[in-house]
Amino acid sequence: MGIAFKVDSEIANTSIYVCDLQLSKVYLKDDKDNPWFLLVPRKNKSEELVDLTFEEQNLLMEEITIVSEFFRKEFAPFKLNVGTLGNIVRQLHVHVIARYENDRAWPGPIWGVPATQCYTSEEIKGIISRFKDFTH
Amino acid sequence: MGIAFKVDSEIANTSIYVCDLQLSKVYLKDDKDNPWFLLVPRKNKSEELVDLTFEEQNLLMEEITIVSEFFRKEFAPFKLNVGTLGNIVRQLHVHVIARYENDRAWPGPIWGVPATQCYTSEEIKGIISRFKDFTH
Numbered sequence: 001m002g003i004a005f006k007v008d009s010e011i012a013n014t015s016i017y018v019c020d021l022q023l024s025k026v027y028l029k030d031d032k033d034n035p036w037f038l039l040v041p042r043k044n045k046s047e048e049l050v051d052l053t054f055e056e057q058n059l060l061m062e063e064i065t066i067v068s069e070f071f072r073k074e075f076a077p078f079k080l081n082v083g084t085l086g087n088i089v090r091q092l093h094v095h096v097i098a099r100y101e102n103d104r105a106w107p108g109p110i111w112g113v114p115a116t117q118c119y120t121s122e123e124i125k126g127i128i129s130r131f132k133d134f135t136h
Numbered sequence: 137m138g139i140a141f142k143v144d145s146e147i148a149n150t151s152i153y154v155c156d157l158q159l160s161k162v163y164l165k166d167d168k169d170n171p172w173f174l175l176v177p178r179k180n181k182s183e184e185l186v187d188l189t190f191e192e193q194n195l196l197m198e199e200i201t202i203v204s205e206f207f208r209k210e211f212a213p214f215k216l217n218v219g220t221l222g223n224i225v226r227q228l229h230v231h232v233i234a235r236y237e238n239d240r241a242w243p244g245p246i247w248g249v250p251a252t253q254c255y256t257s258e259e260i261k262g263i264i265s266r267f268k269d270f271t272h
Contacts, residue, residue: 048216050204057197068186081185083219087243099223107223111246
């Protein structure tokens with residue numbers, strides 16, 4: 001048995017847990033301007049995509065696709081931004097972000113630019129529930 | 137036969153062609169601070185990862201891995217940043233960027249922050265040559 005997987009406390013404390021997919025834990029950022037999910041592969045000591053096996057990389061790509069298709073269905077993004085930076089939180093995590101032509105950082109990158117609106121708890125419940133339906 | 141693939145002129149004009157991999161054309165940005173490659177899948181009308189087939193997504197992940205491993209070998213990055221934004225150039229392209237703790241944008245995202253140093257033509261030839269050797 002390996003050591004139990006633990007999500008970095010910065011992610012756990014600043015994002016909302018959504019569910020587990022086959023490889024990753026899914027989190028929602030409280031950013032009503034720009035729907036924003038994080039995928040955190042449940043693999044200890046991973047910091048880079050290349051720290052995953054080939055099979056895990058393909059699974060992660062599948063999970064990016066699931067989130068992307070959910071975003072297209074629910075939030076009509078003008079553009080999706082997908083990236084793994086990890087300059088601040090080193091644990092491997094992938095951002096999937098819905099971008100709009102009039103959003104707060106357009107057309108620049110949105111990392112580090114604070115959200116201007118939060119969700120209500122009802123809205124959060126709705127997004128989590130619809131994502132779970134979407135993946136079943 | 138499909139329509140011949142054409143790289144967006146913004147990418148072709150501002151980056152240096154390196155080589156073709158199985159799926160993608162590879163370009164080098166002229167940024168000596170932060171080694172930075174672009175992967176441009178040779179598939180017309182693709183703007184998002186989800187516009188690729190499952191097989192193409194996996195190939196792209198493999199090519200991200202090839203570039204990442206080359207960067208680790210050649211440039212000893214403190215962290216890799218991998219992302220597809222496309223807010224300005226819509227044609228699907230993936231950035232693989234070597235980041236350092238003392239680089240010009242650390243720890244923020246580096247997109248949109250201009251390079252402070254260019255390569256010499258000898259350095260560019262060397263990088264291209266070593267990447268081709270690495271992939272053969």
